[in-house]
Amino acid sequence: MFKIFEPNKIFKITSKAPKYVIFLFVVILTVGLSEALIFSPEDYKQSHAVRIMYVHVPAAWISLSIFSLITVLSIIGYIFKHQNFFLISKSLAPSGFVFNIIALVTGAIWGKPTWGTWWAWDARITSMLILALFYALYLITWRLYEDKEKVMKITTFITILGIINVPIIKFSVDWWNTLHQPASINILSKNVIHSSMLMPLIIMTAAFALFSLLIFLMKYNTELIKIKNKGLDRL
C-alpha cells in the first residue's frame, strides 16, 4: 500500500524544499510582524497588550495541530508497521514542543498586565502544560530507546494518551469556569474579533506553520541521510 515511500525519491524533493520554504517564511513573517506590531490597531480594553496575542494564539494552534498530526501518523504507522510515518512524527515533534512552550510563556507575559497574575491553575492553562509534558515524554522516548520496534510502540502509546488532552484543551473554556477567555474565532458562530485584528493573526499563523515546516524538513532530511548512510535500513 505504501510503496511510494522510497527514501531516495523523497530526499530529492525534501533536500531542495528548505530554501524555498525559508524564503517564503521570511517574507510572510515580515508581513505578519509589521501587521501585528505596527499596522494593527490597539484593543479598546487591553490596548497594546493585544499584540502578544499575535504570537500566543498561532503558537498554541500550531502546537495543538502538530500533536494531532503526530498522533494520526503514529497510529497509521503502528497499524501498517511503516517506519516512515514515525520518522515524519519524530521530525515534527520538536517544533510542536517549542511552540507549546512559546504559547505558555507568552500567555504568562500577557496574563500579568491583564489578569493580574502570571499563572493560574485553571483548566485551559493546566491542560496546555500537560500537553507540553506529553511532548517532552515523546521527545525523550526517542532518545531513550535504541530498539526501533520498542520506540515505535511507546511513542504511539504516548501520543494516544496525549491526544485525549487535545479536545480537553480546546473545550476547557466552554465546559468549565476558567480564567482564560473562550475562543474568539468560531467556525460555526460569529467571530468576536475585529477583522483588522484577525488579519495579522492569520498571517502570523501561516508564518509559524512555515517555520514548523522548515524545521520539519531539516529534521526529516537528517533522518533520511542517516538511513542512506546505514544502507541496510530500508523504509
Next chain:
Amino acid sequence: MYGRKVKLRFLFIFIILTTLILTVFLILKSLEENVIYFQSPTDIKKLSDIYKKKIRVGGMVKKNSVSISANELKFIISDFKNEIIVTYSGAVPNLFEEEKGVVAEGYLKDKNFFLATKILAKHDENYMPPEVKEALEEK
C-alpha cells in the same frame, strides 16, 4: 485486503482509545468541582455550608456597585441571577472595571459577603479597536 495482524492492531488501537476516552471522561466528570477555576454567586448560594478554606468567586462587576473608602474597595459580583458583596484592600489589575469579568480569591464570611485577598480581572473574548467600540456604543 489487509492482513489479519493489521486488523488486530487497528482493533487494539480502537479499544485503547475508547477505554481511555471513557476513563478520562468519568474522572473529569467526578472531579468537576476541582476543575473549575471559580464559582459563581449562584453556586455559592447553593452551598450547604460555608467553606473555611480559600475559594474563588467570579462573575461580572455590577454596574455602579464599586465604592472606594479609605482603605477598602467594595463591589458586587453578579452572575445576573445572584449577587455577592466583595470587600478587598489592595491593588486591582488595570482591567478591573464595572460590567467586566472579575475573579476574586479569598474567604466567605457568609453567603452574601466575601473577603477577597486577591483580585484578578477576567478578560472576555471580544477583541476590537477603540473606534469600533465607540461606534458600537453609539448604536
